[in-house]
Amino acid sequence: MIRAILSAGLSASLYAVLYAVFWAGPALLGTLATARAADQGYELIERGRYVATVSDCVACHSAPGGVPYAGGTRLFTPFGTLVGPNITPDKETGMGLYTEAEFRRVLREGIGRGEKRLYPAMPYPAFSKLSDDDITALYAYMMSIQPVRNVVEANQLPFPFNQRILMLGWNWLNFDPKPLEVRTDKPAEWNRGRYLVEAAGHCGACHTPKTMLGADDTSRALRGTSLQGWVAPDITGDRRYGVGRWSVEQIVQYLQNGSNGHSNASGPMAEEIQNSSSRMTEGDLRAIAVYLLDQEGRSGPAPTPVAATDPRMVAGAAIFKDRCSACHGDNGQGASYLFPRLADSGVVQADDPATLIHLVLAGSRAAATDRLPTAPAMPPFHWRFTDEQVASVLTYIRNSWGNAAPAVPPGDVGKLRAPLLAGE
Ligand code: HEC
Ligand code: HEC
Ligand code: HEC
Incomplete structure (x- = not known):
């Protein structure tokens, strides 16, 4: 149009x-x-x-199946639910009245029209690092889209979190809007990668562990954290937990297709890839890969795997052979582009086993992108396994073929089962 x-x-x-x-x-x-x-x-x-x-502005500002940017996405935060507002240029219900200066202030300072202090669920701590020129272009684009009338009540937080004035203190404690200065000791590609990861792409919003106040813990940047029912794994250059075992090309493929022969993207990352990274230029994806591979992972000795003779491992091995190995291979080696590799996988060894529990109970379909349109599926097993059995098979895959990670307590499976099956 x-x-x-x-x-x-x-x-x-x-x-x-x-x-x-x-x-x-x-x-x-x-x-x-x-x-x-x-x-x-x-x-x-x-x-x-x-x-x-x-x-990925569209992710938080469009209801599922709704008009892009017309608002209505429910975002669950540890403090309650927020709803992404309508940011089409509708004058009454969207951001039609925003001047460019006011728009810039939203991204740079997290302050909306009428001095409204926004919650950091709008990732302005990352967007504050966008370049002036990119903000000017973004404003021109947002003002060019079709205005849509759609009333959205963004803030559904309980008291006291519904008091926007709290954000004054939050920003004072947590928000340090410094522009990204060019690191002259690093190549231009690395600097572009940093800009895409830290500013525009706001990858840390999901991949960086949070402090008690919900701010990014920058001392552990990109080292992975739990989301609601999923885990965004470590994406530093760490060889065990991160993407250090992938080449630049394999990271580019993952971000382009949702699959690189090692790992398939599911859950929130599948959405991110569909909306955003699969549409980035190859040069930009390479820059992201170069930057990620240069990020330092956690330090400390390698963990000791749970012993193969442990009864949970013995039970898990039997279940794996029966129910999983047909797709994932006897040694967790997977099958290129169809079934992800479970050996030396960051997702499988993540501290929090939520993603694994989620996949085994509820199954999943990997991201379908234009380049790789057929998405293979993983069947749900909730009807077949007890909490104990799910815990055993996961303990087994987390501690076989070179993997090492804490055993999964059956209670963790129980906690996720009810909300998952209720479709929450
Ligand atoms: C991770 C989710 C998320 C992403 C990504 C995101 N936003 Fe937001 N945005 C929100 C939420 C939630 C609010 C409402 C915050 C509040 O009520 O305090 C918001 C508020 C806003 C507002 C203020 C609207 C008002 O009510 O005055 C604007 C403008 C805006 N976003 C634009 C954007 C643009 C442009 C992008 C992409 C560069 C973007 N957002 C990306 C979640 C997001
Ligand atoms: C909305 C949350 C979210 C955002 C934003 C996000 N990710 Fe992810 N990411 C995830 C989740 C969840 C997974 C795990 C997917 C899975 O288990 O299949 C993941 C997985 C990954 C992986 C695969 C890691 C592995 O070991 O399999 C890479 C690489 C990655 N993300 C890179 C990025 C980059 C680069 C960005 C920013 C451009 C980004 N992500 C933004 C949630 C997110
Ligand atoms: C019919 C084939 C099939 C069977 C059987 C199967 N899976 Fe999967 N599995 C898949 C596919 C396809 C994916 C990718 C889905 C996605 O990413 O959304 C997957 C993903 C996974 C992942 C996530 C890996 C990653 O890097 O993101 C784990 C862990 C996993 N399966 C474990 C198991 C376990 C444990 C069993 C047995 C209880 C099992 N699977 C049985 C097909 C299968």
């Missing part, structure tokens, strides 16, 4: 140029300038569209 209007606009000015050549020689220069301005407007909007894609 926008494209159509713009190209109509462009061909109209082209027509004007031709007209001018024949009939109005002296007016030619002025008309050319108008054509160029239209061109620049188009380029700016396209650049803004890309910034919005990398920043």
Whole structure:
């Protein structure tokens, strides 16, 4: 629609140029300038569209199945539920009245129109590091989309968290809006990668452990943390827990296709890939990979695996052979692009086994992207296994083939079973 209007606009000015050549020689220069301005407007909007894609604005500002950017996404935080507001340029129910300066302030300072202090569920601590030019382009794009009337009540937090004034203190304690200075000791690609990961892509919003106050614990940046019922694993260059065992190409493939022959993306990462990283340029994905591989993982001695003779391991081995090895292989080696590898996998060895419990109880379908449209599925096992059996098979895969991670307590399975089956 926008494209159509713009190209109509462009061909109209082209027509004007031709007209001018024949009939109005002296007016030619002025008309050319108008054509160029239209061109620049188009380029700016396209650049803004890309910034919005990398920043995945659509994820939190669109209801499932609803109009993009019209709001209504429920976001669960440890403090209660927030709803992503309507950010289409509708003047009454969206952000149609926002000036560029006001929009810039949302991203830079987390302050909306009318001095509204936003909750950091809107990842402004990351967006505050966006470049001036990217914010200008993003504003041009957001103002170019179709306005949609849709009333959204964003804040559904209980008292006292519903008091926006609290954010004044939160920001004072946790928010340090420093721009990313270019690291001259690192290549340009690394610096671009840092910008994409730390600013626009806000990867740390999911992958960085949080402090008690829900802020990023930057001393453990990108080392993995629990989300609701999922785990966003360590994505540093750590070889056991992180992506250090992957090549740049394998990271690029994962972010492009949701699969790289080692691991398949599920849950929130599958969405992130569909909306955002599968639409990034290959150069940008390489930059992200170079930056991630250069991030330091946790230190300390390698953990000791649970002994193969432990009764939980013996029970788990039998279940694995029966129910899992047909797809994942006898030695957890997986099958390229179809079934993820479980040996030396960061997801399998993550501190919190929530993702594993989630997958075994409820099953999952991997991300389908344009490049890899058939998404293989993992069947649900909730109806077949007790909490104890799920715990045993997971303890087994976390401590076989070179993996080592704490045993899974059956109680952890029990805690996730009821909400998962109720579809929460
Ligand atoms: C991880 C989820 C998330 C992402 C990603 C996100 N937002 Fe938000 N955004 C929110 C939430 C939640 C709020 C409401 C916060 C509140 O009520 O304090 C919000 C608020 C806003 C507001 C203020 C609206 C108002 O009520 O005045 C604007 C503007 C906005 N976002 C724009 C964007 C843009 C542009 C992007 C992409 C660069 C983006 N958001 C990405 C969650 C998100
Ligand atoms: C909304 C939360 C969220 C955001 C934002 C997010 N991720 Fe993830 N990511 C996850 C989850 C959850 C997983 C685990 C997926 C699984 O278990 O299949 C994951 C997995 C990954 C993996 C695979 C790790 C492995 O060992 O299998 C990589 C690489 C990754 N993310 C990179 C990124 C990058 C780069 C960004 C920013 C551009 C990003 N993620 C943003 C939630 C997120
Ligand atoms: C019919 C084939 C099939 C069977 C049987 C199967 N899985 Fe899977 N499994 C998959 C597929 C496909 C995925 C990727 C799904 C996704 O990422 O959403 C997967 C993903 C996983 C993952 C996540 C790996 C990662 O890196 O993200 C784990 C762990 C896992 N399966 C464990 C098991 C266990 C334990 C069993 C037996 C109880 C089992 N699977 C049985 C097909 C299967």
